[in-house]
Each structure stands twice: as C-alpha cells, then as structure tokens.
Amino acid sequence: MNTPKRYLITSALPYANGLKHIGHLAGAYLPADIYVRYLKAQKRDVVFVCGSDEHGTAIPIQATKEETTARAIIDKYHPIMKQNFSDLGIEFDIYHRTSDPLHHETAQEFFTKLNDNGDLEIKESEQYFDEQANSFLADRYIKGTCPNCNFPGAYGDQCENCGKSLSPDELINPVSTLSGNPPIKKLTKHWYLPLNRHEDFLRNWILKEHASDWRPTVVGQCKSWIDGGLQPRAVTRDLDWGVKVPLKEADGKVLYVWFDAPIGYISATKQWALNNEKDWRPYWEDKDTKLVHFIGKDNIVFHCLIFPVMLKLHGNILPDNVPSNEFMNLEGDKMSTSRNWKLDMQDYIDDFIKKENGGSQMADVLRYYLTLIAPETKDSEFTWQGFQDANNSELVSIFGNYINRSLVLMHKLCKGKVPPLHNDGLTDLDRATIEEIEACKQKVENLLEQYKFRDALFEVINLARTGNQYMQKKEPWILAKQVDADGNVIHEAQQSIDNTLHICLQLCANLAILINPFLPFTARKICHLLKVVDKILDWKNAGKMKLLSVGYTLRAPELLFRKIEDSEITYQLEKLKAASVKREASVVSDPVTAKTEEPVAANSPVKPEIVFDDFAKIDLKVGKIVSAEKVEKVDKLLKLSVDLGFETRTIVSGIALHFAPEEIVGKQVTVVTNLAPRKMRGIESNGMILMAEDTNGKLHFINPETEIDPGAGVS
C-alpha cells in the first residue's frame, strides 16, 4: 500500500433542522475524527470537512413548526451543531454551511457543467400547484388523508401516523398547506440525472473493483440498488428554499437538496483553502488524493451511487472508500427523533460534560463507549449499563488506574523523577514488554488503515492491560522492602525498581500517543502529567522507549477518569423513558404536526365539510363474501368474491394481515360499489370493502347488526 499524497475526509453533512443524536455521532463523525487525528499525527496532508446541510423542504417545514423563518432555523441549529461537535472533540478543519454564497456558486457551477455537457435530461410532468400562493408544491407541502391508515394529516411524501412513504397523488383530498386550498395539477419542467446511463460504470467500479476493500454491507446495499434498476433522478424541484437553478427558464426552481448537499463537501474545501491560503483543486482533482466519506447506512445510495456519478461527470476524483456504519440502537429500540427515543449530543453534553464532576474527560468517555460498540459490521446496541461498565471497568480500572499507579509508584519509589534504565539488569520480561509496546503501534496502525476502529481501540486498552500485568509480575513495592541496615533499599532491588518504573512510564507516554486519536482530551492530560509537550503525540514517536528523559521530575498524579454512579444511570434511563412516554401521550391529544396545521385537521379529526350531494355520489351496498383467497406473493392482499344480490364481484382488499381467507367467508360487509375499477397485482378490483380501524391498528368489518339480504342499499 503506497501512501497517498493527500487525504480529503468528509463526514455526512448533518441536516440543520434539529439536534443530532449519538447515533449520528457514532456513525459518521466520531470514526472520521479518529481517522483524521491518526492521519494528522502521521503528519499526512489531510483536510477534514463537514458542515450543515441547510436546504430541502424539511427546513421551511421546521420553520413553520417553530413559527419562524427558514433562515432563522438554520441560523439557530448551525451554531449549536458546530458547538456540539467541538464539545465532543470532533475537530473539523472546516465546518461550513450550504447556505453560504460560496456553496451556491459551487453547486450552480456543478449543475451548469453537467447540463452543458448534456449529462442531464429534461422532463415535463404534472405537479400539484397552489393557485393562491402561485407556487408549485413540494410533496411535503401537500396534506391529505393517508390511503393506508386514513390519518387525516398525512404529508405528500410520508404519513407520520403509520410511517408509510407516499407520493402526493396517493393522498385522498389533497390540500395545500400554504393556502389551505385544494391544489390543481399543472405542467412543470425538471432536470434529471439519468443514473441508468451509468449502470455499467457503477457495476464495475463497486461490484468488481471495490468488492473486497469496501465493507460487505456497503457493497451489498449498492448491489441491491443497482440490481433493482437505476432510474433518472430529479435534480431540480419547485421550491423557493435552496440553490437557485442557474437558468433563465428555471425561475422558481432550486436544486434538489440531495444534489447540492454533497457538493457542500467541495465548497467547504474551497472555503478552507481560502481561510488557509491553500489550493483546493488537488483535493478534488488529483488522482493522488484519497477521498473517504464517513456516513451512516441511510446515506449509502447517495455516496456510493449518485454522488460518484456526479463526480465522474464533473471530472472529479472518486471516493477511495465509503466506510458506512450501520445503525446504533438505544436500550433495545431504534433511535428515533420523532418518537423521542434517543440521546442528543446536546443532552449528553449538558448532563455529563458540563456538570461539576464532568468536563472533557466525559467527552472521552462517550467517545470510548461509542467506539467500543461502533456498528461497523451490523447494528449495535447502546445501553446505559454498558456505558457505565465500559467506563468503570475499562477506562477507570484498567487504563486510568494503570497511569495512576505508575505515577504514584514513581513518586514513592523513585523520588518523583524518571528513573534510569539499567541495561545490564534487563530481564526477559522487561524485553518482552518493550517489544509489546512496539508491536502495539503496528497493530493499531494496521487496524486504523482498515477502518477497524473498534479493534484498534481494543489494542490500545490492551497495552494498558499489558502494563498492569507487567507491573504485577515485577512487584516493585515488594522489592522496596529489601532495605539495608540504614533503611535504604539495597542496590539490586533499586535497579530492578528503576527498570520497572522506567518501562512503565515510557509505556504511559506510548499510551498517550496511541490513545490520542480516540480520546484526545485524555492524551493531552497524560502529556500534562508527564510534563511533556503535545508534540510528543506525533505518531512516529509511538513504539519508542525514550519519550521521557531520565531524571526529569513529573507532576503529582491526577485521576484521568471518575467512576460513574448507578444513580446517574438510573436517572438517564428514567429520563429516556419519561421523554418517550410524554411524546406518546401528546400524540393522542395533539397530532404530530398540530401547531402548524389548518384548524380542521388539528382540532378535530374530521374531514372538511361536504354537502349531501357529495355523499349521494357514493353507492354503498351490503354484500356477502362468498369466497376469499390470498393473492400470491403479496403480503396484504386478499382476493374476494362478494355477492351483491344483483351480481357477484371480484374485489381485492388489503386485509390479509388481519384475516385468514377461510375465517371471513360468509361475512357480510359494506361495499362501495361505484368506485372506479383498479388493477392490483394483475387482478381487477371492482369496489372497496369498508373497514374500521381500532386504536391498536386492527381492522374490523362494517356490517349490519343482523344478516340481511345482499344488495341492500346503505345510506
């Protein structure tokens, strides 16, 4: 493996619509920071960029929720996120933002080049338009009744009640959230990135060239997408929040957020270059640059398929690796912002780092545990108990304790000075220990180069364990009891004590260097205790045994980590559960989006008023199920034959998860008989069975109290 000339490391741009939780931290920011700190300790040429992603419809939506403007939202969250990262020791070379003019220029230039080269397609389509607001409506700006669960406040892209992804066309009774009026359909023009043109490139590049050096989950996910068929993807949309499409004919259109966001890496690099009087170009154009994207698995498609296609078309380098992490669960459940099941970085900072017994050592504790359980190969599990255990029995008991006992012993047995190493007195154990220090450096290095952060961290802790074992075997405190008539330790014993503590202290210094990428605050604190400058943390010093000069006075020991009490853990567990329960309770009385919605949807779960004639259009009849069978290869559908008196019809109904075919034959049901026919799975459905859903989500038939003749009208 030859060393690249320079590195460009990116962490996924966090979306500036709210606080970010530790799942995000563990997925994209912490591993990147560790990697970057390691590279920098190696004195490599590396730039670590990140920034806030401030476009997309969710920003104005959040603004409505908080009753403010989009600009105010991003100006609120950008500095908070920046500070959160800083408090946790995530040290970007630049934390930029996509609202910056430089980014707008960069994104526009990117679009223009692709468009000029004919790499984009233009298509016209009908989209919902709000006449009063004179504006096309993003999916998120259309609300209506969810066709899946009948929740009246479903958005055009997703129903927040049942979680189903939707398209605006699926909504029943769509309404614009801008004016409250039903939208009309209007023709609009959009630019598309034809991913389908690049299937061969992607297949070859990922599935062949990177089949073995990328993580299996990443390659697998890409394969799944590619095999599923790549579609042209809209690059622009009708919205007034974002990067304006740089074409006269595209007034009122902006770049789709997925298109402009990754370009944010480039504009961030440009800004960094401006700040530091550097040239940004080689970082994105020179083949000798190693580009690495750190992301969570939800971002794989963008960073492995879409953005590389964009980069290739634009003439940039491609990522060398995209070490995506899986997800981190919390106490047995998925982390979720909407269900409030999470631990925000901000909350951890408030509850641990900013406390009197906290400080930056607590930032390192979180970094330690998150790295220990990093979801590198599969989803992992954050538990507060695990957090406490990792701290108390590893950081405190093994690592912190080793450093502490080394310093304490040195003060007691070596007069507070680094003792000399008497070469003629070296034992096999001494030599073996020295060799282990050197070997540890190599192990950590190899693992980090392969993005195996968890294993790398283990090796460092293991070196502390080695130190403990070594000290235990040498027992300098026992040797110190061998005194002569004057009470002085006899010569041979003192020599052995000197050698032991000399090696122990050099090992401490090595620990500082090796732990530095993972726990930077701790590394600096060790340097302070050893009275050495931070320069010693250069990676090239690792494995060396001459980091501390003989005879040098060291500081009095201070503890590196404190124990975490049971009460702190119970407090967090209760807090987590309380917040999540509160959330559930509030959903019942006050729908997810209550504050912002039109009164109708917010205050009463009733659809807009209609007149009798509207109702009279619907033809409802009682029918009787005469046969039922499961539609093959589909989860939810049953094919029913329903006797309506005057005829027997085939109706396909999505109730298979609730009823077995045999148990519903003979049941009476209410049928909408004049609904337009619709084909599902190749079967034409002529009508619709009315169902009621209880609070548990279970479906119930709507039928007459006692059996009556099929075909009876309902009104």
Place this chain on the structure above:
RNA sequence: GGCGAGGUAGCUCAGUUGGUUAGAGCACAGGAUUCAUAACCCUGAGGUCACGAGUUCAAAUCUCGUUCUCGCUACCA
C-alpha cells in the same frame, strides 16, 4: 413477495480462502495481592455457533429449505 445484511457464551462482539478440544472483553465464581479510583493480577465456570437437511475424510464456515431481526422495495381504493 423481491433484494441486501444479520442471528456465535448472561451482555457487547471477533471468527481470514471449510482443518486439531469455537475466541476476546465485560459481567460472574474462586484464589492471590495492596503501589493504585475495593482498582490490579492469576485461575475457573459458561456455547447442539437460530433450526432442519445435504456436500465433504472434515462445516460456525459451502449448498438448499425453515424461522426471526434490520434496511431498501412492491402490494393497500
């Protein structure tokens, strides 16, 4: 239903191209020790490697089936 990733000790996870009694850390039990934040150190117990077949001299590892979890995707008039 399709595709992808998983199911290994109480917990969190390793297990390279199939090869001797399946590993680590933590937790647990016993012992030893006191320099150290009752920390460290030593020893030990603990697994039908989700389940069932098959290929093989040999399977946690390969093949097929079943089942469960996660992600993407399809179906809901």
